[in-house]
Each structure stands twice: as structure tokens, then as C-alpha cells.
């Protein structure tokens with residue numbers, strides 16, 4: 355486990371140091387490892403620049419993630435190829451991207467559950483998916499299928515808006531039997547997306563996802579849900595609210611999805627509303643940066659040293675230096691919020707916003723899993739007197755998440771090709787220290 359961010363204080367991750375005192379507990383034993391599990395529809399993104407007429411021609415709704423049949427897929431693909439419009443073909447999938455980015459950032463293991471073609475041809479989509487995925491992502495649990503994985507046409511218009519048209523192939527055929535209870539029970543988090551509920555006919559993906567979620571709930575493993583696209587939530591906000599209330603511990607969304615599920619268009623108010631259902635919320639808001647909301651016990655709250663911020667909740671960032679806790683672990687729960695503006699004001703030129711939100715979530719997961727790792731190996735650290743969900747404060751995580759989003763914005767692919775630099779030349783030392 356590579357530790358998230360650079361820090362200078364006494365809790366600097368000591369478990370692999372040569373110091374005889376800090377290493378005492380593990381002198382003769384191997385370090386315990388922590389990992390996260392994600393479920394996704396295994397997809398390859400096919401990215402192309404198109405105009406509105408193109409979207410209309412294929413009857414695609416701008417900004418949406420929509421499923422298309424084989425006939426439309428064939429026509430669309432032929433058109434893109436014949437006009438040489440395809441820019442890139444990358445491994446995609448919102449959760450698969452998040453697992454990949456987590457593994458790159460943490461330099462550690464994540465496990466991806468889903469399906470994979472049993473017959474793989476060099477250069478084919480299944481091959482591309484695997485060869486574009488970090489070797490730290492454990493693909494050994496994928497369920498073989500006799501057919502193709504999915505394709506996600508990622509169509510970008512002049513304004514940078516992206517429209518997804520998906521041919522799902524057989525990616526929704528993950529069976530509940532392929533969910534390994536022990537694997538989930540021993541993980542630090544189970545990560546799913548709302549897309550897993552978009553199934554029909556013989557699809558078993560939703561059943562499999564629900565089985566995994568129930569298993570995580572049973573073993574007290576945090577369930578992390580990313581809302582994927584507002585259109586799915588808008589179809590039945592009440593269903594999603596109930597699902598989140600019953601099964602989810604950490605909610606990731608952007609401001610549009612926040613509005614769809616909570617009715618609040620202000621991202622801070624949407625995050626606050628979601629705290630009625632879950633323990634921790636991350637809400638990205640494009641050029642506005644990102645908001646987080648969580649709980650901390652009165653005894654462990656830490657006041658910010660930054661300026662108090664005005665907002666729909668006045669001085670909302672007062673306790674942003676607190677580490678997030680589960681509601682049930684707080685004797686006297688108080689709500690803490692934080693906001694971070696885009697790193698360096700945002701990039702000068704945005705290559706593509708695709709996956710910027712997935713990147714932010716992978717940073718949060720890295721922090722959460724580092725906390726479990728630290729606890730597994732240095733349980734007697736003063737740090738664990740507080741039963742926290744995260745290793746770092748809300749404020750620190752949100753800066754880290756923003757930093758990762760920035761890295762995604764300045765490249766084409768939603769997947770990081772390398773980890774973050776050890777030292778940020780552009781920032782003072784103090785930036786990462788709190």
C-alpha cells in the first residue's frame with residue numbers, strides 16, 4: 355500500500371519503516387493486506403468527436419448513457435470507421451475505471467467482478483480491456499462467458515458534452531453464484547454503480563449485485579454506490595432513495611445526480627440530504643470542484659484552520675479537519691462538510707472530462723483502504739482510538755480527490771496511466787501536511 359498523499363505529521367505511515375519500535379508488531383509476520391472489490395459491466399470505450407446531427411441521425415439523446423441494439427451498433431460503428439472518426443479505444447466501465455485508478459494510486463490490489471469472454475483474440479475488445487487494466491487489478495474472479503463483452507461509444511460534441519451509447523453484449527450475465535462471499539466479507543469496501551440495475555430479460559447482473567451488497571451489509575463491509583447518470587435516477591428517485599437508505603454506506607454522485615436523488619440543486623444541500631441515508635457523501639460539481647459530507651463524533655471533531663466558508667449551510671466547513679466516522683459509531687454525531695475548488699483552478703485545457711468523477715472516488719477509496727491497512731497492521735496506534743472510516747480528514751481527502759480528477763482531465767483516457775507525483779512542484783510543502 356502506497357500511502358495517499360505526502361504528509362509530515364506523526365502518523366506518517368510507519369508500518370514498513372525499518373524503525374525497530376514501530377516495526378515491533380510485525381517483526382516476524384507478514385503485513386496483512388487490505389483490498390477493495392468492485393462489480394462492473396466490462397466495457398471498452400470507443401471515443402469519437404461527433405456533432406449534434408450525428409446524434410440525431412442515430413436517435414441518441416445528448417448527455418445520456420443509453421443502451422442500443424445490435425443493428426444500431428453495427429451502423430454506428432461502420433459510420434465512425436468509414437469516416438475515420440474514432441479517436442481512441444480504451445478499457446472503460448465506471449467501476450472498472452475506479453478499480454484501475456485505485457490500484458494505480460495505492461499500488462495495491464483491487465478485485466474486479468464481472469464477466470469476460472472465454473475466447474480472447476489478440477486485438478479484440480476483451481484483449482483490449484485486459485491489457486489496458488492495471489496488473490494490480492485482480493481479474494481472477496471474472497466469470498467466463500461465451501460471447502463478447504460490451505462496447506461503450508463515447509461521443510463527444512463541440513461543447514465537450516459526452517453521450518454514451520452502449521452495446522452490452524453479454525456483460526449483464528454475471529451470475530449470483532459467481533459472487534464469492536468470503537472475498538467480499540474480507541474486503542475493505544464493495545463498490546457498485548447504478549448501471550448494474552439497468553438489466554432486462556435473461557440478465558442476472560442485478561441479482562448478482564444485490565447478492566454482493568447483502569453479503570457486504572451482513573459482514574459490515576461499507577457499500578459504496580456511484581450514481582452513474584442522472585437519467586437512471588430520475589426514472590424512480592424514490593426507489594433509489596430507499597435502496598441507498600437500506601444498503602449503501604458511502605454515496606458518490608455529481609451535482610446533477612445529487613439533484614435527481616435529493617431534489618436539491620445545490621451540491622452542498624444535496625450532500626447534506628444524502629447524509630440522512632448514508633455515512634459519507636462525495637459530490638463532484640464540475641468547475642465548482644467537489645463537496646464532501648460526513649459524520650464525526652463530538653469527541654473527535656477537529657476545527658478547520660482554513661477560513662470558514664459561506665454557503666447554503668453557513669460556515670459549513672467548520673469541522674472539515676475531522677476524519678469521517680460511521681453514524682452508528684458516533685455517540686454524539688455531528689455533521690462535517692468540506693469543499694475544494696478545482697486543483698490549480700482547473701487545467702488550462704481540458705482534454706476530456708470523461709471519468710473525472712470516477713477518479714475522485716478512487717482517491718476516497720484509497721484513503722479508506724489505507725485506514726483499514728493501517729489498522730490491520732498497527733492496531734495499537736493512537737490513531738485507531740477513534741473508530742474512523744477514513745485515514746485522513748474530509749478536507750485532506752477532498753484535496754486529494756480533486757488532484758486526481760485534475761490528472762484525468764488533462765489526459766484522454768478515464769484511466770490514469772501512472773500514479774501522482776511524489777512531490778507537487780507547484781505547491782508548498784504545507785499543502786499536503788494537514
Ligand SMILES: Nc1ncnc2c1ncn2[C@@H]1O[C@H](COP(=O)(O)OP(=O)(O)OP(=O)(O)O)[C@@H](O)[C@H]1O
Pocket residue numbers: 582607608609638639640641642643644695696697699700701704707708709710711712713714756759760763
Ligand atoms: N470544467 C472544469 N474545470 C475545472 N475542474 C473541473 C471541471 N470539470 C471537472 N472538474 C474537476 O473534476 C471533478 C469531477 O468532475 P465532474 O463533476 O464533471 O465529474 P462527473 O460528472 O462525475 O464525471 P464522470 O461521470 O465522467 O466521471 C470536479 O470535482 C473538478 O475537480
Ligand SMILES: O=c1[nH]cnc2c1ncn2[C@@H]1O[C@H](CO)[C@@H](O)[C@H]1O
Pocket residue numbers: 394395397398399419445446447448449451506518520549708709710712768
Ligand atoms: O452503462 C454503463 N455501465 C458501466 N459503465 C458505464 C455505463 N455507461 C457509461 N459507463 C462508463 O462511464 C465511464 C465514465 O464515468 C466511461 O468510461 C464509460 O465506460
